[in-house]
Amino acid sequence: xxxxxxVETVRRGLAPFMEGRSIGALTLNRxxxxxxxxxxxxxxxxxxxVRHLSRxxxxxxxxxxGELSIVxxxxxxxxxRIEEAPGGLAAFHHPRSKDEAHDHVVFAMTGDGDGRxxxxxIYNDPRRFGFMDLVExxxxxxxxxxxxxxxxxxxxxxxxxxxxxxxxxxKSPVKAALLDQRVIAGLGNIYVCEALHRSGISxxxxxxxxxxxxxxxxxxxxDLTRAIRDVIAEAIEAxxxxxxxxxxTDGSLGYFQHRFRVYDREGxxxxxxxxxxxxxxxxxxxxxxxxxxxxxx
Numbered sequence: 361x362x363x364x365x366x367v368e369t370v371r372r373g374l375a376p377f378m379e380g381r382s383i384g385a386l387t388l389n390r391x392x393x394x395x396x397x398x399x400x401x402x403x404x405x406x407x408x409x410v411r412h413l414s415r416x417x418x419x420x421x422x423x424x425x426g427e428l429s430i431v432x433x434x435x436x437x438x439x440x441r442i443e444e445a446p447g448g449l450a451a452f453h454h455p456r457s458k459d460e461a462h463d464h465v466v467f468a469m470t471g472d473g474d475g476r477x478x479x480x481x482i483y484n485d486p487r488r489f490g491f492m493d494l495v496e497x498x499x500x501x502x503x504x505x506x507x508x509x510x511x512x513x514x515x516x517x518x519x520x521x522x523x524x525x526x527x528x529x530x531k532s533p534v535k536a537a538l539l540d541q542r543v544i545a546g547l548g549n550i551y552v553c554e555a556l557h558r559s560g561i562s563x564x565x566x567x568x569x570x571x572x573x574x575x576x577x578x579x580x581x582x583d584l585t586r587a588i589r590d591v592i593a594e595a596i597e598a599x600x601x602x603x604x605x606x607x608x609t610d611g612s613l614g615y616f617q618h619r620f621r622v623y624d625r626e627g628x629x630x631x632x633x634x635x636x637x638x639x640x641x642x643x644x645x646x647x648x649x650x651x652x653x654x655x656x657x
Contacts, residue, residue: 362434364418364513364546365595370440371415377442377479378410378422378469384478387466393485394435397465398494404428405494410469416500417509417546427497431505435489443480462486509545513592518544520577520585527567528575534584535563535644544588550623551591553650557622557632558587562656563642563649594619622650630655 362370386402398404408424415421422430432438467481483490495503510526511517526543527534537543538552556563561570561584570581577585598619621631622639630637630652637654 362418362438363548363550363595364415365551365592365598367415367418367420367434367546368596370434371413371420374420374440374442374481375413378467378481379412380410381469381471381476381479382407382409383424383467384470385468387468389464389466393438393464393488394433394491395493397492401492401494405430416506417512417541418548419505421500423497429495429497429500431493431495431500431503432483433490433492433505435485435487435491437487438483438485438490441482441484443482444477459484459486464488465492508542510541510543512545513547513588514596518585518588520582523581523585524571524575524577527581528571530567532567533564533644534561534567534570535649537567538588539645539647547588547592549647549649550620551588551595553623554591554621555584555587557651557656558591559583560632560656562653563644563651565657622652625650 383405384407386406388397388402391397405424405428408426408428411423411425413420413422418433420432420434422432424430462484463482464485465483467483469479469481471478483492493503500506511522523543527537530537535552535556538547538555539549541547553563559580561580570578570584572578625639626641628639630639632652632655635652635655637652639650640653642649642651
């Protein structure tokens with residue numbers, strides 16, 4: 361499933377082609393994705409100008425004029441591609457996800473006389489685990505999927521002190537605590553594995569052991585907080601990680617997977633300087649966890 365850096369990459373890729381343009385036409389090639397598409401979806405969004413694109417955790421938010429927003433989730437295999445109208449490809453380098461049988465939602469964006477040509481934004485989703493919803497913009501904070509989310513890993517609200525407060529009473533493994541979206545929004549399996557390795561913390565270590573008896577953040581929790589910020593920032597800069605179905609909006613691949621230190625590297629030597637360990641794979645809560653048993657304690 362695309363994680364936060366992949367969704368942020370999608371947002372940045374779509375913004376120049378959607379922001380300031382109007383949705384001239386909306387084509388719905390089926391009535392549902394993971395869930396039914398919003399009632400009167402076409403009628404409610406056609407003709408509206410896109411004010412801006414934002415992101416909350418792993419959700420893309422398309423804010424429209426008229427106080428209405430589209431909330432979209434890519435699911436397991438969802439992707440957007442950008443085509444010049446009619447038919448030409450806009451900077452599309454990779455043939456992935458072009459099977460028209462899986463083109464479920466098409467936004468025809470008009471240039472509105474601003475010198476930009478018309479484009480089509482096509483949502484393709486072979487597995488149909490993604491979804492789209494319509495929400496009143498002033499009610500976004502109360503949207504059910506957003507209500508319980510923790511702070512973004514890219515924002516100032518994430519600090520070692522904050523994590524100490526959340527971890528103080530947690531006896532669960534630190535990896536499970538980090539994957540809890542109520543603790544940190546948008547942090548997924550890949551980047552948790554990478555951040556734990558960078559900070560030298562075993563994924564099986566209890567979360568409350570990263571907090572002092574006084575309830576403050578232990579130095580290792582300070583290291584983990586920095587590692588989370590760094591790994592997310594680097595992944596966004598690299599355009600995300602192209603694993604399984606994820607590609608960028610221009611069809612090209614994200615490249616952060618070439619910087620993985622442990623994820624999907626089972627049996628490879630640990631890259632920590634001076635470490636003689638080998639990357640191992642364990643299963644936690646049904647998910648693969650990659651770590652170095654030697655330098656992660």
